[in-house]
Amino acid sequence: MGKLFRKIFLVDLFQGLWVTFRNQNPKYIYTEQYPAERPKVAERYRGAPRLNINPENGETLCIGCNLCALACPEGLIVVTTERNEKTRRKELTTFTYDTSRCMFCGLCEDACPVDALELTQDFELASYTREGAIWDRQMLEEGPKPTRYRC
Amino acid sequence: MPESTFLDSTELVLNMGPQHPSTHGVLRVILKLDGEKVNGTECVIGYLHRGVEKIGENRTYQQFAPYVDRMDYVAAVSNGLGYCLAVEKLLNIEAPPRAQVTRVILTELNRIASHLLWLGTHALDIGAITPVFYCFREREEILKIYENYCGARLTTHAFRIGGLQYELYDGFEEQTKAFCDMFLPKVDEYEELLTNNRIWVGRLKGVGILTGEECKEYGVTGPVLRAAGVKWDLRKAQPYSGYEQYDFEIPTGENGDTYDRYMVRMQEMRQSVRIIRQAVDKIPSGPIMGKVPKVIKPPVGEVYVSIEAPKGELGYFVVSDNSTQPYRLRVRPPSFINLQALDRMVRGGLVADVVAIVGTLDIVLGEVDR
Ligand code: SF4
Ligand code: SF4
Numbered sequence: 001m002g003k004l005f006r007k008i009f010l011v012d013l014f015q016g017l018w019v020t021f022r023n024q025n026p027k028y029i030y031t032e033q034y035p036a037e038r039p040k041v042a043e044r045y046r047g048a049p050r051l052n053i054n055p056e057n058g059e060t061l062c063i064g065c066n067l068c069a070l071a072c073p074e075g076l077i078v079v080t081t082e083r084n085e086k087t088r089r090k091e092l093t094t095f096t097y098d099t100s101r102c103m104f105c106g107l108c109e110d111a112c113p114v115d116a117l118e119l120t121q122d123f124e125l126a127s128y129t130r131e132g133a134i135w136d137r138q139m140l141e142e143g144p145k146p147t148r149y150r151c
Numbered sequence: 152m153p154e155s156t157f158l159d160s161t162e163l164v165l166n167m168g169p170q171h172p173s174t175h176g177v178l179r180v181i182l183k184l185d186g187e188k189v190n191g192t193e194c195v196i197g198y199l200h201r202g203v204e205k206i207g208e209n210r211t212y213q214q215f216a217p218y219v220d221r222m223d224y225v226a227a228v229s230n231g232l233g234y235c236l237a238v239e240k241l242l243n244i245e246a247p248p249r250a251q252v253t254r255v256i257l258t259e260l261n262r263i264a265s266h267l268l269w270l271g272t273h274a275l276d277i278g279a280i281t282p283v284f285y286c287f288r289e290r291e292e293i294l295k296i297y298e299n300y301c302g303a304r305l306t307t308h309a310f311r312i313g314g315l316q317y318e319l320y321d322g323f324e325e326q327t328k329a330f331c332d333m334f335l336p337k338v339d340e341y342e343e344l345l346t347n348n349r350i351w352v353g354r355l356k357g358v359g360i361l362t363g364e365e366c367k368e369y370g371v372t373g374p375v376l377r378a379a380g381v382k383w384d385l386r387k388a389q390p391y392s393g394y395e396q397y398d399f400e401i402p403t404g405e406n407g408d409t410y411d412r413y414m415v416r417m418q419e420m421r422q423s424v425r426i427i428r429q430a431v432d433k434i435p436s437g438p439i440m441g442k443v444p445k446v447i448k449p450p451v452g453e454v455y456v457s458i459e460a461p462k463g464e465l466g467y468f469v470v471s472d473n474s475t476q477p478y479r480l481r482v483r484p485p486s487f488i489n490l491q492a493l494d495r496m497v498r499g500g501l502v503a504d505v506v507a508i509v510g511t512l513d514i515v516l517g518e519v520d521r
Contacts, residue, residue: 044300106316119302
């Protein structure tokens with residue numbers, strides 16, 4: 001009798017649909033409308049690298065100590081310096097960072113004694129060419145400029 | 152493959168993979184079929200080989216830590232824990248208590264994440280589409296905790312030799328507790344969908360039986376071993392990272408079939424929540440990094456340290472020659488050793504069961520090939 005009742009009134013079907021509808025709650029929707037809405041990544045997110053500059057005079061914070069290049073397991077950072085004869089200090093000349101080989105482990109960031117190198121919250125690193133993935137000093141200071149789409 | 156198999160007119164040789172959606176990566180299984188029946192298999196692995204062990208010999212101890220995340224990328228945190236414990240033992244140091252408790256919380260979360268991914272994809276292989284979406288939804292919460300904690304979601308590099316690099320963020324306890332509260336009813340929901348489902352039971356019960364004795368012969372560990380009724384869990388057998396302080400049970404099965412392995416993993420997720428709840432309540436204060444020299448040069452010697460990763464016993468064997476790089480580094484990956492038993496489990500079964508059995512072994516090809 002009970003079996004027949006369940007069959008006629010499709011009880012099992014409604015039970016199943018109840019599970020489905022229970023999960024339609026907007027609280028449970030995780031789909032991100034990516035290009036239209038940028039996801040908010042965590043504060044500690046390890047994304048695009050940035051070489052910080054002193055906001056007051058625009059000079060780089062990097063002291064050219066080469067520690068980041070030594071810490072990197074992939075050896076993808078190349079730092080060159082020049083000795084300034086007047087001030088007798090090392091000055092940074094070039095800084096290249098190959099994002100195509102980087103695994104964003106954060107070891108270089110940890111190694112930097114003056115917090116010049118930092119992994120930021122930018123995550124759009126794609127480029128049309130292989131060379132475009134190798135960032136020079138200017139690019140590292142300015143950060144990536146991804147296209148902003150509006151829908 | 153021997154020539155003679157091709158002369159036998161009733162035997163058919165079929166390649167499953169490397170591009171097969173239910174091999175969970177790039178695994179090639181050569182099936183010898185007699186009609187629907189499987190007479191034997193041969194696994195071809197190595198498509199994802201990156202030479203991780205060799206890379207380890209050419210990197211300093213700290214530099215190698217991010218690479219271990221890329222073996223079992225589903226359970227990267229557990230891999231990191233095993234490696235850090237091995238090097239710490241070599242250096243004869245221990246992580247401070249705060250770091251140890253944090254490590255336990257993060258690895259148990261990782262166990263849940265790994266089991267959720269397994270459940271979703273395994274159900275997908277069997278033909279149930281719904282669980283995968285639900286599982287990934289809950290896994291997302293765990294990945295958010297990781298992202299907040301260390302800045303990466305999958306290849307986390309969360310632990311460092313001697314402790315932790317990052318201090319816990321504000322709201323970590325609340326977020327973890329909220330996850331635990333939210334998650335337990337969800338496990339019941341998955342069980343509601345699957346446990347008594349007629350198709351699910353029909354496809355899994357009595358399929359791919361591996362007895363406890365056979366498991367021991369093959370060296371199979373983890374949920375596969377426990378489903379065969381052997382109560383063996385390294386967290387209890389040789390506690391590391393302070394696991395002896397927590398109160399939890401080792402779920403076991405009886406028959407060692409695919410269904411029991413499913414039940415064991417479901418129970419393990421509940422036990423993990425139990426451990427996390429105990430651990431979150433007693434995170435001690437104090438330093439998070441032990442006294443580790445800047446340049447790690449362990450004394451000459453060798454250690455083997457194994458932990459209970461979500462997939463089984465994950466061991467690291469490190470040989471030091473008193474230089475900054477390991478002289479030899481060997482990984483004992485659970486997936487690779489569990490995969491050996493595939494032939495034994497599949498033989499005599501049907502072709503359709505191969506998919507269920509590969510799924511139930513919970514292999515990750517990044518770890519099998521390294
Ligand atoms: S994040 Fe890691 S891989 Fe990338 S540059 Fe820094 S140290 Fe090297
Ligand atoms: S470690 Fe910091 S200061 Fe030193 S070279 Fe690298 S970015 Fe510059």
